[in-house]
Each structure stands twice: as structure tokens, then as C-alpha cells.
Amino acid sequence: DGGITQSPKYLFRKEGQNVTLSCEQNLNHDAMYWYRQDPGQGLRLIYYSQIVNDFQKGDIAEGYSVSREKKESFPLTVTSAQKNPTAFYLCASSIGGTPNHGYTFGSGTRLTVV
Amino acid sequence: EDQVTQSPEALRLQEGESSSLNCSYTVSGLRGLFWYRQDPGKGPEFLFTLYSAGEEKEKERLKATLTKKESFLHITAPKPEDSATYLCAVQDNYGQNFVFGPGTRLSVLP
Numbered sequence: 001d002g003g004i005t006q007s008p009k010y011l012f013r014k015e016g017q018n019v020t021l022s023c024e025q026n027l028n029h030d031a032m033y034w035y036r037q038d039p040g041q042g043l044r045l046i047y048y049s050q051i052v053n054d055f056q057k058g059d060i061a062e063g064y065s066v067s068r069e070k071k072e073s074f075p076l077t078v079t080s081a082q083k084n085p086t087a088f089y090l091c092a093s094s095i096g097g098t099p100n101h102g103y104t105f106g107s108g109t110r111l112t113v114v
Numbered sequence: 115e116d117q118v119t120q121s122p123e124a125l126r127l128q129e130g131e132s133s134s135l136n137c138s139y140t141v142s143g144l145r146g147l148f149w150y151r152q153d154p155g156k157g158p159e160f161l162f163t164l165y166s167a168g169e170e171k172e173k174e175r176l177k178a179t180l181t182k183k184e185s186f187l188h189i190t191a192p193k194p195e196d197s198a199t200y201l202c203a204v205q206d207n208y209g210q211n212f213v214f215g216p217g218t219r220l221s222v223l224p
Contacts, residue, residue, distance in 0.1 A: 004157075033211070042118065042214035043158075043201070058211065090157050102148040102203065102212070105157030 002027045006091050006106035012114050013078065013085060021076045021109045023091035030096055032074035033103065036060060037088040046089075049074055050096075078111065086113050116141045116206055118215035126221045127192055135187040135218045137202030147185050148212065149178050150201040158201055192222045 004025045013019045025032065031050045035043040045058030049068040063082025068074055078085045088110050092103035117140045127133055139147065146165050150158035162171040164180040171178045175196065177188045187200055199219045203212040 006157075035214075040123075040216055042216045043203075043212075044214075045211055048211060092157075102146075102150065102160050102163060103158075104160070105150075107157050108155065110155070 004091055004093055004104055004106035006089075006109050008109060009107070011109055011111045013111060014114060016080045018077055018079050019111070021078070021089055021091075021111070023074045023076065023106060024072055025074075025091075025093045025104075025106075026072060027093055027104060028071070029093035029104070030071070031094045032068070033092045033094075034058075034064070034066065034074070034076045035090045035092065037090060037108075043090065046076065085111055087111060116204060116213040118202055118204055118213050120200075120202055120215040120218050122218060123216070124219040124221070126223065127189075129193055129222055129224050130191050132188070132190045132192070134189070135200055135220070137185040137187070137215055138183060139185070139202075139204045139213075139215075140183075141204050141206045141213075143207035145205045145207045147180055148203045148205070149185070149187055150203065152199045152201055152217070154199075161200075189220070192220075194222045194224050196220065197222045 007022045033048040034046040044060050047066040049055035065077045090108050091106040119138045121136045149161040152158040162178040167182045169180050175190050179186045199217040201217045202215040205212050
């Protein structure tokens with residue numbers, strides 16, 4: 001079955017450490033996105049990519065970095081510059097820029113700073 | 115700036131007790147309004163897309179409606195398995211991306 005796979009499900013980060021969250025899709029979707037979800041807030045866009053080797057900052061890109069070397073993969077690195085990284089991170093994809101069915105989401109990665 | 119609010123923040127219903135969730139939005143030209151269901155610890159799951167005022171969509175016990183300023187998700191005779199957080203999002207005619215509301219956490223008690 002096609003879908004989006006995020007790993008790991010849970011991730012713990014020490015202060016000053018960079019960590020990378022994985023996102024892989026086999027839906028042949030062109031566009032991929034990273035969102036952050038905090039309690040009581042709507043999903044906030046971190047980065048998005050519409051084609052390979054190209055990506056744009058979202059609303060809260062500071063302290064994060066991404067790459068899009070393959071259509072199927074869109075990893076997110078949470079750097080030490082992100083001061084409050086504890087959150088639930090969601091990866092999503094869509095066929096194109098005007099997705100009639102919205103996004104397909106992965107199952108998320110919960111990141112905790114220890 | 116596009117904005118989405120949802121009410122109530124949380125709703126507790128008895129099984130079979132129908133109700134509605136509200137999504138109010140401000141957008142510069144609506145391309146689409148989307149409803150998602152999210153179970154705890156999972157990613158959101160797509161439910162409906164609405165494009166213009168007056169449009170309605172149904173799926174099992176859920177019916178979504180749209181006006182020029184808000185959308186309602188009506189839940190008829192809910193069951194405990196309908197318990198989840200329901201998210202609303204809008205996409206405008208100018209932007210690539212969506213603006214999400216904070217969600218309504220629904221609990222249906224047996």
C-alpha cells in the first residue's frame with residue numbers, strides 16, 4: 001500500500017544536539033511538507049518542497065533544515081539553534097500545488113528534549 | 115492574513131447525541147476548506163474538501179457544510195469510535211499552503 005513513513009516514532013534530543021527526522025513516501029507525489037504540532041495550536045508549516053532539489057521556508061523555519069535529493073524523501077534536521085524543539089512533527093505530501101484532497105500525512109515523530 | 119478558529123475546543127457527547135463543530139475562517143479568496151480527523155499520536159486523516167458556499171459533503175455519520183465565513187461538521191448519532199480531534203484547514207487562491215485551525219477534541223462516551 002502507498003503511504004508516508006516517518007521514523008522514528010519517538011526521538012529524544014539532548015541540549016545542543018542536531019537530530020534528523022526521516023520522511024519517505026511511495027505515492028509518487030511531487031510536493032512534500034513538514035509541519036509542527038503543539039498542544040492547542042494549529043499545525044504550523046516549517047518547510048515545503050514542490051520538486052526535487054528545491055524547497056522553501058514556511059512560517060517557522062528558523063532552527064530547522066531540509067533536503068530534497070530524491071522525490072521520495074524529505075528529511076528534516078532539527079538543529080541546536082531551535083530553542084524549543086519539543087513537539088509532534090508531521091510530514092505530508094500532495095500530488096501538486098492544488099491538492100483537491102488536501103494532504104496525505106505520515107504518522108508523526110514525537111521529539112522530546114531531555 | 116488567513117486565519118482559522120475552531121469551536122468548541124473540546125466537546126463531550128453521549129453515544130447517539132448529535133452535535134456540530136464549528137470552523138470560522140478569514141481568507142483572501144477561498145480555494146478550498148478541508149476537514150481532517152486526527153487520532154491521538156497519529157497523523158491527520160482526510161475527510162472532506164468544500165469549495166463554495168452552500169456545498170455539503172457526507173460520509174457515514176459526518177456531514178460538512180460551508181458558508182462564506184464558516185464551516186460546520188455535523189455529527190449524527192455519534193459512536194465512541196468517532197472520538198478524535200477534528201481539524202479544519204483553508205487554502206486561499208494565492209498561496210500554496212494551508213492554514214490549520216487548532217482543532218476540536220471530541221469525546222463520545224458509551
